[in-house]
Amino acid sequence: MKLLVRNLSRATSEHDLRTLFAEHGKVTTCNLVLDKETGQSKGFAFVEMPNDIEVKGAIKALNQATVDKSKIRVKLADA
Structure with a gap:
């Protein structure tokens, strides 16, 4: 599943x-734009992760988390 990190x-x-993201499961690809x-x-x-359960865990843990002094947003990317 592909995630959009903003x-x-x-x-x-x-x-x-x-x-x-690897702290929450396997990461297959990661592309910083x-x-x-x-x-x-x-x-x-x-960020792409193959396991749905790990994706949901990553979204729950990282959405609105502070990374490098910025509050990031994580959601499923539109197909």
Whole structure:
């Protein structure tokens, strides 16, 4: 299942996200969206996890959590 992670700090790296979500289950992909011109984070990412139960646990644990001084939002990505 694909998750949309929003309101990320510009300082949060793809590795940070992968590590954060791996605490809640297996992460198959993690893509931090970068600005093409500056190479800086646009403040959102997509994380894929194969297990529905782990996805629900990650959403419950991480939605509205503070990461790098930003309160992130986590939800299922639109298909």
